[in-house]
Amino acid sequence: MTVAFHRLGVRRDGDEWIVGRVDSGDFVAVPEEGLLAIRLLGQGMSVEQVRARLWEETGTDLDVDDFVADLSDAGLVAEVEGRPVPSPPPPRPTFPWLQPRYVRWTLHPALHLALSVPIGAGIACLALRPAIFPGWEAALWTGHGVAVLLTWAAIAWLTTGLHELAHLVTARAAGVPARMTLGTRLQFLVAQTDVSGIWLAPTRVRVTVYLSGMAVDLTICGLALTWAYFIGPNPLTSWTILIQALRLANQLLVFMRTDLYFLLQDVTGCRNLYGDGAAYVRGLLRGRRNTLAALPPRERLSVRLYAMLQSVGTVACLAFAALVTLPLVITLIAHSVRDLLAAVEPWAMAEAVVVLVLVIVPDVLWARVWWRRHGPRIRRATAAVARR
Known part of the structure; x- marks a missing residue:
């Protein structure tokens, strides 16, 4: 089996290499043997040939089939045996004419x-x-x-x-x-x-x-x-x-x-401090303490410290929203609606309308953007509960 990749770039990151696509923002971290495998595959060698070459040169018995599958899931593989691998197109950049x-x-x-x-x-x-x-x-x-x-x-x-x-x-x-x-x-x-x-x-x-x-x-x-x-x-x-x-x-x-x-x-030196911190906290809440085992040792302390800050900050921020922001928004909307209904002068009516727009429109946009990001996951979870 032969493989063709999208246009890839590489950068050393400690003991590993960051490999990925600049156009789509898809990246993976691989060891030296993984980078060598990618380069050999990119030269047209088959999966079997690459596995044998790696064993001969490094003594590493890499399951290249699984490795290619992981790279494909990451969006880095363009073709397998000459057949295109389906993948979403890269997002369109803002101001594409700006060179x-x-x-x-x-x-x-x-x-x-x-x-x-x-x-x-x-x-x-x-x-x-x-x-x-x-x-x-x-x-x-x-x-x-x-x-x-x-x-x-x-x-x-x-x-x-x-x-x-x-x-x-x-x-x-x-x-x-x-x-x-x-x-x-x-x-x-x-x-x-x-x-x-x-x-x-x-x-x-x-x-x-x-x-x-x-x-x-x-x-x-x-x-x-x-x-x-x-x-x-x-x-x-x-x-x-x-x-x-x-x-x-x-x-x-x-x-x-x-x-x-x-x-x-x-x-x-962390690659996903926010995501790893959130996963660590979720693991602790579920009684699991080995959620950081897959991370390089140099990242684990940073993730633990960040997870503490992330937890305290998130709780404080949401509490402020519930206790201060939400009551304030409700009060502004209620007062603006009352002023709009009672207004006689055009200036007073305009002021009430502007307040309503400036308060409601950002909240509607927030809800739309939030649902676009989290809606599919909520629908899947709801469907899974309904099937039980």
Whole structure:
């Protein structure tokens, strides 16, 4: 039996090799013998020939048939005996016309040094005059709530777009066909950029892609702080500073898959810190203590520590949603509906409508995105229960 692979890339990772497809983000970790087997299969050797060659050169009796089956399940095998292996097409990247050669400059250290100027200036201005950091009352620049809410929404979505664009552009500069989508992190609706293909890039490039969004956030915040110091605060800079500061603080919630989570995962050398941590906790709840046996020894301590943080953070976050966020949302909706029904002036009606839209639409989007991700699993579980 002969095998043909999709276009693969490789990167050494400790004692193993990461092998996978940049276009689809599918990767596996294999030992030296596995990498040799992939290369021999890619040269047109049959499964039987590869097994014999491995035994001759390394003394390893690898079940190449099972190995090929695992690679096929991972989406790396294109053909078996000349017959195509069915697999979903790679996701369509965002802005496919954006070629790496157009944006390769975003990975240059000179740009990173240049961004440190506005960031450093903002920090210096804040240190010299802490009062330029606004309170929430500074952002309430008018008594018309609808104008304040629309200002907040416009700045929040604009800066979110710039944050995600930074991830997209730096990943594209590294040859990764990244794409921007909406996603969920616990009770939060988030914009996110899938940069899975960056796994094969060098460490410096991976770190640049992970932190590029935060670099943009810090740059925007630094510019706004500098403006407030030299020219004076205004509603625009106040909202910008507050929104960016809140977004940067949210990155510290590494029990969700924030930008800093991916940096933490890379630094600890773990390949799926979030998934392994969740599996470890589920195993403990079911009385199993050997759920980490399949992981390399160097990852086990990191996963255990992260699992503790993940558990505490998730419980705290969901408790906050149940005790604070949900009652607040219900109250806002109830008050807005009451104000809309009782409103006489057009401005009051518009304000009630804007509040309803800004509160309800994100929740509807969250529910849709969440169901698209988890719905098939729930339907399968429901069908399995019904068959019993």
